[in-house]
Amino acid sequence: MSERLSELAGKAALITGGGSGIGAACARELAARGAKVTVADVDEAAAKEVAEEIRGLAWAVDLLDVRALEDLRLDVDILVNNAGVQSINPIEDFEPEKFRTLLALMVEAPFLLVRAVLPHMYEAGFGRIVNISSVHGLRASEYKVAYVTAKHGLEGLSKVTALEGGPRGVTSNCVNPGYVRTPLVTRQIADQARTHGIDEQEVLSKILLTESAIKRLVEPEEVAALVGWLASPAAGMVTGASYTMDGGWSAR
Numbered sequence: 001m002s003e004r005l006s007e008l009a010g011k012a013a014l015i016t017g018g019g020s021g022i023g024a025a026c027a028r029e030l031a032a033r034g035a036k037v038t039v040a041d042v043d044e045a046a047a048k049e050v051a052e053e054i055r056g057l058a059w060a061v062d063l064l065d066v067r068a069l070e071d072l073r074l075d076v077d078i079l080v081n082n083a084g085v086q087s088i089n090p091i092e093d094f095e096p097e098k099f100r101t102l103l104a105l106m107v108e109a110p111f112l113l114v115r116a117v118l119p120h121m122y123e124a125g126f127g128r129i130v131n132i133s134s135v136h137g138l139r140a141s142e143y144k145v146a147y148v149t150a151k152h153g154l155e156g157l158s159k160v161t162a163l164e165g166g167p168r169g170v171t172s173n174c175v176n177p178g179y180v181r182t183p184l185v186t187r188q189i190a191d192q193a194r195t196h197g198i199d200e201q202e203v204l205s206k207i208l209l210t211e212s213a214i215k216r217l218v219e220p221e222e223v224a225a226l227v228g229w230l231a232s233p234a235a236g237m238v239t240g241a242s243y244t245m246d247g248g249w250s251a252r
């Protein structure tokens with residue numbers, strides 16, 4: 001086995017939202033680096049399909065059922081908090097229940113999962129937590145109040161985890177992509193077209209990529225490569241960081 005193929009051998013990884021998009025790409029990347037990967041997703045069929053492909057395990061779970069996560073203890077060495085959804089509306093029309101849902105999925109569930117894995121990580125003296133944030137964890141956009149609020153919250157969770165976990169061998173970092181070619185973005189392009197009354201091609205050129213110096217979508221595999229590196233031994237001194245992959249958006 002090459003060094004890279006075996007560097008995560010013996011490590012158990014858990015990826016939320018691993019049935020699609022960035023999560024599925026992360027599942028493939030960590031499996032390729034030797035980890036035993038559990039694909040957690042509310043979409044059971046998708047979780048099983050990815051798990052089968054990488055000889056991992058599937059966990060059908062609705063992470064919105066946050067109470068069920070409160071007493072969990074998980075023997076996981078690498079946690080990737082990835083599951084997320086988007087919802088677009090001006091604040092005055094934004095449904096309060098929708099706001100709560102996004103916060104529950106993208107802040108509360110990650111907190112409860114971090115809480116569930118830390119005892120094992122502390123006992124092992126090793127752990128890697130990677131939170132899939134967004135450029136919207138660092139910058140705002142109109143009409144995305146719950147998403148931007150949730151991702152900024154996730155940044156805080158990640159940094160506190162880094163401070164508490166550092167002395168005990170656990171790192172915690174955020175990855176902050178710009179727009180990635182996944183179903184979440186395809187759905188968003190359609191939503192934005194409706195909200196702004198323009199066609200989908202214009203959404204890409206005039207709205208999504210206006211701030212990006214590189215005028216293309218990020219590929220899920222590019223995000224996964226960064227997550228794989230953050231999970232690797234080479235990134236042992238990287239913690240409390242937020243790594244942008246946004247084609248230069250946040251350089252402005």
Ligand code: NAD
Pocket residue numbers: 016017018019020021022023040041042043046061062063064082083084085105132133134135176177178179180181182183184185
């Ligand atoms: P996606 O829609 O392709 O995949 C999300 C996955 O999460 C799906 O498999 C879905 O079933 C799962 N999921 C949704 N709700 C769930 C729940 N309640 N319980 C368990 N699983 C649930 O999305 P993606 O684009 O791959 O996004 C993944 C992450 O990356 C999200 O946190 C998103 O905010 C972030 N992100 C995406 C982009 C982008 O442009 N696509 C950019 C920056 C950050």
